[in-house]
Amino acid sequence: xHARMSARGSGSQMSEISMSRPAVGEAxxxxxxxxxxxxxxxxxxxxxxxxxxxCQICWVYCPDGCIAQGVGPVIDLTxxxxxxxxxxxxxxxxxxxxxxxxxGVCAVDETGExxx
Amino acid sequence: MSxxxxxxxxxxxxxxxxxxxxxxxxxxxxITPQSPVVEQLAAWVESGELPAEFVAVESEHSAMTVxxxxxxxxxxxxxxxxxxxxxxMTEQVWWAPGARLPIVMCVVNRAMAAPxxxxxxxxxxxxxxxxxxxxxxxxxxxxxxxxTVQAYRIAERLHVPVMVCYDGFLLSHTMMPVAVPTPExxxxxxxxxxxxxxVVDPGDPHNIGPVVMAEPRADETGATRGGYMExxxxxxxxLLDALAIIPETDAEYASAVGRSWGGxxxxxxxxxxxxxxxxxxxxxxxxxxxxxxLRSEGIKxxxxxxxxxxxxxxxxxxxxxxxxxxxxxxxxxxSYGYEGPICSDLRGAMLGSDGxxxxxxxxxxxxxxxxxxxxxxxxxRRALTDLDAGARTRETDWINLHLEG
Amino acid sequence: xxxxTREHGMYEIRWHGRGGQGAVTSAKVLADAAFRSGFExxxxxxxxxxxxxxxxxxASSRLAHESIRILSQVTTPDIVVxxxxxxxxxxxxxxxxxxxxxxxxxTVKTASELxxxxxxxxxxxxxxxxxxxxxxxxxxxxxxxTAILGAFAAATGLITMDSVEAAISHAFHGPAAKKNIxxxxxxxxxxxA
Numbered sequence: 001x002h003a004r005m006s007a008r009g010s011g012s013q014m015s016e017i018s019m020s021r022p023a024v025g026e027a028x029x030x031x032x033x034x035x036x037x038x039x040x041x042x043x044x045x046x047x048x049x050x051x052x053x054x055c056q057i058c059w060v061y062c063p064d065g066c067i068a069q070g071v072g073p074v075i076d077l078t079x080x081x082x083x084x085x086x087x088x089x090x091x092x093x094x095x096x097x098x099x100x101x102x103x104g105v106c107a108v109d110e111t112g113e114x115x116x
Numbered sequence: 117m118s119x120x121x122x123x124x125x126x127x128x129x130x131x132x133x134x135x136x137x138x139x140x141x142x143x144x145x146x147i148t149p150q151s152p153v154v155e156q157l158a159a160w161v162e163s164g165e166l167p168a169e170f171v172a173v174e175s176e177h178s179a180m181t182v183x184x185x186x187x188x189x190x191x192x193x194x195x196x197x198x199x200x201x202x203x204x205m206t207e208q209v210w211w212a213p214g215a216r217l218p219i220v221m222c223v224v225n226r227a228m229a230a231p232x233x234x235x236x237x238x239x240x241x242x243x244x245x246x247x248x249x250x251x252x253x254x255x256x257x258x259x260x261x262x263x264t265v266q267a268y269r270i271a272e273r274l275h276v277p278v279m280v281c282y283d284g285f286l287l288s289h290t291m292m293p294v295a296v297p298t299p300e301x302x303x304x305x306x307x308x309x310x311x312x313x314x315v316v317d318p319g320d321p322h323n324i325g326p327v328v329m330a331e332p333r334a335d336e337t338g339a340t341r342g343g344y345m346e347x348x349x350x351x352x353x354x355l356l357d358a359l360a361i362i363p364e365t366d367a368e369y370a371s372a373v374g375r376s377w378g379g380x381x382x383x384x385x386x387x388x389x390x391x392x393x394x395x396x397x398x399x400x401x402x403x404x405x406x407x408x409x410l411r412s413e414g415i416k417x418x419x420x421x422x423x424x425x426x427x428x429x430x431x432x433x434x435x436x437x438x439x440x441x442x443x444x445x446x447x448x449x450x451s452y453g454y455e456g457p458i459c460s461d462l463r464g465a466m467l468g469s470d471g472x473x474x475x476x477x478x479x480x481x482x483x484x485x486x487x488x489x490x491x492x493x494x495x496x497r498r499a500l501t502d503l504d505a506g507a508r509t510r511e512t513d514w515i516n517l518h519l520e521g
Numbered sequence: 522x523x524x525x526t527r528e529h530g531m532y533e534i535r536w537h538g539r540g541g542q543g544a545v546t547s548a549k550v551l552a553d554a555a556f557r558s559g560f561e562x563x564x565x566x567x568x569x570x571x572x573x574x575x576x577x578x579x580a581s582s583r584l585a586h587e588s589i590r591i592l593s594q595v596t597t598p599d600i601v602v603x604x605x606x607x608x609x610x611x612x613x614x615x616x617x618x619x620x621x622x623x624x625x626x627x628t629v630k631t632a633s634e635l636x637x638x639x640x641x642x643x644x645x646x647x648x649x650x651x652x653x654x655x656x657x658x659x660x661x662x663x664x665x666x667t668a669i670l671g672a673f674a675a676a677t678g679l680i681t682m683d684s685v686e687a688a689i690s691h692a693f694h695g696p697a698a699k700k701n702i703x704x705x706x707x708x709x710x711x712x713x714a
Contacts (some may be wrong), residue, residue, distance in 0.1 A: 022322075122691075328567055487593060
């Protein structure tokens with residue numbers, strides 16, 4: 001579709017600037033971008049071991065806000081891009097980055113795995 | 117009209133305009149020949165005569181960044197720079213119009229390094245002409261004051277930043293009489309800036325300036341939001357709207373203050389002119405003397421001054437140049453490897469237009485090389501000689517170049 | 522270009538001083554004084570170039586009874602003002618002067634002692650002495666930049682002393698303004714045309 005650019009009159013309802021309200025998944029299903037997914041080993045997770053909402057370092061560091069606090073924390077695989085920062089930062093080494101091919105790329109869990 | 121007339125420099129005129137416009141945030145870094153503008157504003161902020169926030173920054177990039185931040189939250193902002201300072205803020209000079217922020221910046225035109233040169237030419241403004249600012253050029257210190265005030269009205273109506281350009285040293289440091297309007301006159305002309313596009317509300321938080329995709333897509337409410345191309349098309353349309361807004365604003369200013377600057381272009385002795393001398397800025401002022409001299413020699417010369425360079429006033433130029441023999445465009449800049457930028461733009465606009473004149477270009481004044489009305493007259497005589505000899509195209513004429521020493 | 526300025530009834534003035542001596546201030550205050558004296562068109566500008574304290578510098582002014590539209594450097598001055606006679610041997614102060622032009626020099630020498638050649642009217646004034654008499658000393662040096670306007674008024678008759686005083690009052694405040702005005706008045710009296 002080609003538009004002849006003219007001044008005034010042909011009002012567009014589109015916004016003149018890039019601006020949005022914060023919303024889950026505002027940038028789309030970014031989970032589709034993943035090559036590796038984080039898997040939390042409950043046996044090592046400090047929150048699980050202590051039975052309370054403690055540590056939560058993975059939640060702090062996730063740059064996309066797709067880890068929810070919990071016993072243990074829950075990763076939202078619809079949006080997790082597999083950057084690996086949570087695995088890097090976990091003080092207990094409880095998070096392992098596993099290739100998507102192990103999990104079947106077509107079958108994406110909606111809630112992510114807290115434990116095997 | 118109760119203007120106070122004082123003899124002042126162009127920099128002082130710009131500072132007075134920012135004060136009258138009641139700017140709220142100023143962020144700038146000093147550079148010759150802009151420094152006195154900012155020094156004066158800083159002194160007024162210090163004394164309380166100007167109740168604005170003055171942010172001292174460590175670079176021009178940060179200066180424009182602070183202006184972007186302040187404008188985003190709805191503050192009326194001001195900055196000024198020249199030459200390499202403008203170059204230093206380049207990515208932010210592109211950001212501001214894309215983000216539709218009505219910042220006003222004075223560019224005190226100075227040559228670009230290398231080599232270092234603090235003196236006047238227009239290369240700095242030309243280097244960012246494509247970024248999507250409104251670019252206005254001033255021909256004397258009175259116009260600097262009036263245009264800088266008008267710039268806020270234009271910027272805030274269109275949500276497009278405006279660059280007010282004036283020649284370093286020739287205007288910035290040269291004293292001449294300037295009538296300073298009263299605050300009452302300017303308040304009647306320029307309402308407060310109250311409606312930015314951006315929403316900054318803790319009760320309704322927004323992401324401002326997130327990444328945009330190539331294609332339009334649905335947002336979180338399901339509404340279709342533009343891709344990059346739509347957002348930029350709307351920006352471009354706003355610049356086309358400026359073709360009407362600039363003259364309208366000038367007319368409103370004339371009602372409020374009693375002075376008009378002609379809107380997009382201005383003219384001198386254009387009636388029945390066969391040779392039209394074209395330039396932006398103070399060069400245009402000198403050309404009026406040149407045209408009078410040529411007329412006294414029997415050459416039907418006139419001047420067409422470019423006030424708005426962006427948006428480029430295509431229709432106005434076609435209309436005013438139709439039927440002339442020659443348009444001689446004087447650039448104080450060069451698109452290296454090609455020719456003067458105003459010359460190229462004008463020739464391009466004439467293509468296919470009824471009665472279009474021949475368009476020749478001249479380059480002068482680079483790095484502050486002195487150029488007198490007589491130098492300009494000689495250039496016009498040379499151009500006419502070549503035109504009369506049948507030239508339809510012509511190499512750019514470099515005025516007062518001394519390659520042989 | 523001779524005809525351009527003559528026909529426009531414009532006066533072109535060139536100032537010679539040393540960086541830090543105030544030649545730019547002289548040009549600025551002159552522009553203001555000339556405007557107050559009735560010249561509708563005035564411009565003043567410093568020489569555009571690298572400047573440092575002590576280095577010879579120039580400034581230019583133009584006065585006319587209509588708006589000034591020429592911004593290029595003054596090359597054929599009607600009037601030259603020399604703030605420091607030591608500059609006469611290092612700067613070509615009379616270069617380009619129009620025949621019959623006036624050169625005003627801050628000096629204790631007489632016109633003939635200065636030895637300036639050409640179809641020139643030489644006017645001398647001990648502006649340094651005037652500044653000293655008015656106790657106008659800045660950083661240990663007598664400041665001649667505004668006082669010399671008194672000599673300019675006396676030599677050319679183009680500006681009135683009232684306008685000089687008003688312009689000085691606009692540029693300077695408090696006790697500084699009074700001393701500058703006093704120095705200008707003394708220089709006006711001491712000028713030998």
